[in-house]
Amino acid sequence: MSRYGDDVAALAAPLEGAGDFDVLLDRVGTARVVMLGEASHGTHEFYQSRAQLTERLIEEAAFSFVAVEGDWPDVARVDRSVRLADGAPEDPRDALATFERWPTWMWANDETAGFGQWLRWHNAGVDPEVRAGMHGLDVYSLWESLREILVYLREHDPEQVPAALAAFRCFEPYGEDAQMYALATRFVASACENEVVDLLVQLRERAREDRGPERFDVWQNAEVVAGAERYYRAMVRGGRESWNVRDRHMDATLARLLDHYGPESKAVVWAHNTHIGDARATDMGERGEVNIGQLARERYGPDDVVLVGFGSHHGTVVAGDGWGAPMEEMLVPPARDSAVEGVLHSAAPSRSLLVFPDGERPDLLTDALDHRAIGVVYHPERDHWSNYVPTVLGERYDAFCWFDETRGVDAMRVPPTPVFEPETYPSGV
Structure with missing residues (x-):
C-alpha cells in the first residue's frame, strides 16, 4: 500500500x-x-x-x-x-x-x-x-446550426432570412468541410466572420424581445455558428487557442441556459474530466x-x-x-x-x-x-x-x-458518416 x-x-x-x-x-x-x-x-x-x-x-x-x-x-x-x-x-x-x-x-x-x-x-x-x-x-455544429436557423426564420421571421442566407452562402463553398474552411482562413483573415456577426447581432436582439423557447433555440444556434467559426479559425493556428475558444463557448452557453431557465435554475453538466x-x-x-x-x-x-x-x-x-x-x-x-x-x-x-x-x-x-x-x-x-x-x-x-x-459503453449501432472536423486539442476530449 x-x-x-x-x-x-x-x-x-x-x-x-x-x-x-x-x-x-x-x-x-x-x-x-x-x-x-x-x-x-x-x-x-x-x-x-x-x-x-x-x-x-x-x-x-x-x-x-x-x-x-x-x-x-x-x-x-x-x-x-x-x-x-x-x-x-x-x-x-x-x-x-x-x-x-x-x-x-x-x-x-x-x-x-x-x-x-x-x-x-x-x-x-x-x-x-x-x-x-x-x-x-459544444461548438462543432456550424452547418447544422445554420440550417436550423434558416428553417426557423423562413417560417417565423422572414425579414431575418437575408442575414442568415448571407452567412450560409459565405460558408457554402467549403462543402461543410470544417478543415477546408479553417485552412482558407489562413489566407483571408476574417473569412465569414463579418456575416456571422451580423446574423448573431440580429438574432440576439430578437431573442431579447421574445424570450420563448423557439426564439432562444434559434439564438443559441447563432451563437454556435459564431463559436464554431472562431474555433475552426483557431484550430488551424495550432491547438491551445482553440481549446480556450471551445471551453469559453461552453461556459457562455451554460450561463445563457441558466438565465433562460430563470433565477432559481440549477444545472448538471456532463463532460470529460x-x-x-x-x-x-x-x-x-x-x-x-x-x-x-x-x-x-x-x-x-x-x-x-x-x-x-x-x-x-x-x-x-x-x-x-x-x-x-x-x-x-x-x-x-x-x-x-x-x-x-x-x-x-x-x-x-x-x-x-x-x-x-x-x-x-x-x-x-x-x-x-x-x-x-x-x-x-x-x-x-x-x-x-x-x-x-x-x-x-x-x-x-x-x-x-x-x-x-x-467496461466499455453499450454503443448503439448507427451508420458511419464522413468526418470533416479537424482533430480536437488534446485528441478527443
Missing part, C-alpha cells in the same frame, strides 16, 4: 448504488451548478453512475436541466423527446439514433438512452413549465488553458459549484485508434502505481465515493499526482507515457467517483 493508504481509508466510502450518494448530495446543498466528469468518453460505469446521481439531483434537489458535451442541434432533438414536445419521438433512443457526428458512441449508447427514458418518465409526472431539459454545450476539473490544478493552467470547471467557479463562486471527477484502474473502453476511425472495445491496462488511479487501486473499495473535506486536507488531496485521461482516440500501448495529467486532486475536484474495473 502507498503512503496515501490512510488518506484513502479516511475518505473513501463504498459506492454500490444511487443510495450511496447521500453524503455528496449534502455537499451539493444549495449549489447552482454540479459538474460530473468522466475519465473517458466510452466507459459504462461513468455514464451509469453519472445518470444515477443526476436522477437524484433532479428529483430531490430540483435541478432544472442537464447540459452535456454534445452539439446543440443533436441534443435539442433529445430535449424535445424528454420534455414530451409535440411531434418529438416518444422514445429518446430514437432521437439519439440520429446522432451522426463522430464519435457517435459518445451519446448514442444504451446508458444515455436509459437516462433519457427516465427523464421523460419523470417529466410526464410534472407540470410542463418545470420539466427538466437536456441541452448541448479535462473540461470539468479546474484547469488551475493541472499543468493546463501553466499553459494558459482554461476550462468550464474553472470558469464556473470564477463566474458563480466556488461555493455554488461542485466538481466531481471520475476514474478507474483497468478494464475496457470504447474508443477509436485514430480520428474518425471505427469504434472498438479496447483494453485499458492497469494504471501507473504512482498515479491517482494506482493509489486508489491499492487502498480504496472497488467502487468508491470520496467527498473532499473543507479546511485541513490530507496529502492525497494536496500533492501533485498523475491522473489518467482517455480521449475518443486511444492507444493502450502508449497509455503509461501519454495519458496522464499532473493533478492536485483536492483543488481540481470537490469529490471523486472511483471504479477499480470498468
